[in-house]
Amino acid sequence: MSDRVPVLKIGDILLVSIQVDLEDQMVLDLQDDLSQQIVATGARGVVIDISALEIVDSFVGRMLATTAAISRVLGAETVVVGMRPAVAMTLVELGLSLGGVRTALNLELGLGYLRRAQDTPPARR
Amino acid sequence: MDNEESKRLLELLTARRADLLAQWEETVGASLRGRVSTAELGRELGELYDAVVDAVSKGGLAGRGEHFAVVRSLLVELSRTRARQGFTPTETAVSIFALKEVLEPLLAGSVEDARAYLQFARLLDDLGLFTVEEYARTREEIISAQSQQLLELSTPVVKLWDGVVGVPLVGTLDSARTQVVMEKLLQALVDSNSAHAIIDITGVPAVDTQVAQHLLKTVVAARMMGAECTISGIRPQIAQTIVALGIEFGDIPTKATLADALRHALMEIDKAAAARPAGLL
Numbered sequence: 001m002s003d004r005v006p007v008l009k010i011g012d013i014l015l016v017s018i019q020v021d022l023e024d025q026m027v028l029d030l031q032d033d034l035s036q037q038i039v040a041t042g043a044r045g046v047v048i049d050i051s052a053l054e055i056v057d058s059f060v061g062r063m064l065a066t067t068a069a070i071s072r073v074l075g076a077e078t079v080v081v082g083m084r085p086a087v088a089m090t091l092v093e094l095g096l097s098l099g100g101v102r103t104a105l106n107l108e109l110g111l112g113y114l115r116r117a118q119d120t121p122p123a124r125r
Numbered sequence: 126m127d128n129e130e131s132k133r134l135l136e137l138l139t140a141r142r143a144d145l146l147a148q149w150e151e152t153v154g155a156s157l158r159g160r161v162s163t164a165e166l167g168r169e170l171g172e173l174y175d176a177v178v179d180a181v182s183k184g185g186l187a188g189r190g191e192h193f194a195v196v197r198s199l200l201v202e203l204s205r206t207r208a209r210q211g212f213t214p215t216e217t218a219v220s221i222f223a224l225k226e227v228l229e230p231l232l233a234g235s236v237e238d239a240r241a242y243l244q245f246a247r248l249l250d251d252l253g254l255f256t257v258e259e260y261a262r263t264r265e266e267i268i269s270a271q272s273q274q275l276l277e278l279s280t281p282v283v284k285l286w287d288g289v290v291g292v293p294l295v296g297t298l299d300s301a302r303t304q305v306v307m308e309k310l311l312q313a314l315v316d317s318n319s320a321h322a323i324i325d326i327t328g329v330p331a332v333d334t335q336v337a338q339h340l341l342k343t344v345v346a347a348r349m350m351g352a353e354c355t356i357s358g359i360r361p362q363i364a365q366t367i368v369a370l371g372i373e374f375g376d377i378p379t380k381a382t383l384a385d386a387l388r389h390a391l392m393e394i395d396k397a398a399a400a401r402p403a404g405l406l
Contacts, residue, residue: 081351085311088346089304097345104351105320116397 005030007037013114014038014076015107017049027063031070038074045114046071049107051082061096068101077117078102081110130241131185137231138178145227146174152223157216170220173199177252186248197255204256208263217260221253280306282313289321289390290314291383293358295328303339307346314352320397321390322347325383327358337372344377353393355379357386 005026008015014037016030037043048064050056068078079102091098104110138145150170154163176196184192200221207217225246232242280302285291290313292306310322324343329336344354357380359367367374380386 079351083350085308085315085346085350088311088349089307091349092307092342092346098349102351103349105314105318106351109318109320109351112397 004033007033009037009041009043010111012041012043012118013045013047013111014041014043015047015049017052019052021053021055022060022063031063031067034067035070035074038071038076043076044118046076046078047107047110047114048078048080049082050080050087051084051106053087054084056083056087056091058094058096061091061098064098064101077114079104079110079113081105081107130237130244131181133237134186134241134245135178135182137228138174138181141231142174142178145224146171148227149174149224152226153220156219156223157212160210160212169199169203173203173220174224181248186244193252196252200252200256201259204259205263208260208267214257214260218253218257221249221256225249276302276305280309282309284313284317284319285323285387286391288317288319288394289323289387290317290319291323291325291387293325293328293383297330298336298339300339303343307343310343311346311350314347314350320352321393322352322354323383323386323390324354324356325358325386326356326363327360327383329358329363332363332366332372334370334372337367337370337374341374341377353378353390355386355389357381357383 003020003026005016005018005022007030008017014034016034022030034046038046046067048067050060050064053060064080068080071078080098081104083103102113104113146167150163150167153170154161154166157166173196176199180193180196184190187193203220204217207220228242228245232238232245275296281293283291283293290310292310294306296302298306310324313319314322324340326332326340332340340356344356347354355378356374359379359381378386378389380389
């Protein structure tokens with residue numbers, strides 16, 4: 001049995017803080033937990049914090065995109081926060097762009113973005 | 126190695142030290158055209174002369190041998206100072222080769238003398254080549270140190286406003302510099318908690334597809350971290366080149382001047398602040 005990534009509720013936003021390198025089973029569990037929590041709490045936004053991750057490869061990149069897509073289907077917008085400079089540079093070198101995923105510098109800015117997005121329902125995007 | 130010859134040479138070198146040294150200094154001094162003071166030159170050549178005599182007396186005329194260690198370290202010092210002072214390789218090597226010239230008239234008499242002279246000439250050739258090698262190595266060290274300095278000097282990241290950082294780029298962008306710029310910019314975004322970055326290319330002489338590619342990479346990396354990037358300082362000529370080359374900046378905002386870019390960033394910040402609801406959450 002592998003570890004699970006905790007999903008924390010703050011107001012109508014869910015916070016997922018990824019602290020360890022992810023394995024396949026953990027990703028599946030996380031997507032399971034998260035989708036259930038979004039439905040259960042009626043959350044309007046999801047923040048995924050990856051500030052502890054030193055390595056983001058195509059696997060994690062795809063996981064972030066899929067998770068964002070799942071949340072969007074359930075009516076919650078996803079923001080990925082806290083990406084490290086080295087990680088961003090590696091992703092660019094690899095040619096990955098995390099298309100379709102909102103990013104913010106840190107948790108505070110990410111929360112701010114989600115609040116604004118909720119206040120103005122017809123988002124620009 | 127013929128002992129007879131090195132002995133004959135040694136005798137000559139020891140007996141006529143003052144005379145030979147003076148001639149040597151004069152020849153070298155003439156070729157350097159007074160750019161090294163006579164006293165300094167005298168000291169350098171004196172030390173070198175004594176070291177050579179000492180080495181020959183110890184182990185003969187094999188220039189690459191162990192016993193020439195002292196001579197070589199003196200030569201290293203000599204070529205380094207010459208390289209730093211901006212002398213040409215010829216002017217550096219002539220310090221060694223001039224000794225041949227000085228010895229030539231003395232050793233042209235008999236066949237034995239001529240043979241000794243040739244042996245000694247070979248030794249001096251060896252030492253001369255060593256000097257040139259050392260000169261080249263010093264030059265390369267200087268060049269690599271300078272390019273490193275240039276890399277550091279030309280990529281500052283400045284804070285323009287609360288939440289806005291700027292990167293005034295000067296010079297051509299290559300992949301090494303892009304790497305440094307990207308690293309510094311992304312780190313500055315995190316450190317200063319800025320969500321806006323302005324890359325100013327006023328100082329970039331030309332924008333081709335390569336440079337544009339590097340710029341795009343930097344912008345994409347910054348976006349991935351959640352910061353908006355604006356490219357500013359696009360001169361009219363560069364704008365024409367960009368269009369002529371068919372370079373697409375996509376949805377990256379570009380502005381003519383740094384001031385425009387800063388205004389744009391501040392407006393974005395204002396917009397975000399106005400939309401922020403009261404309370405923490």
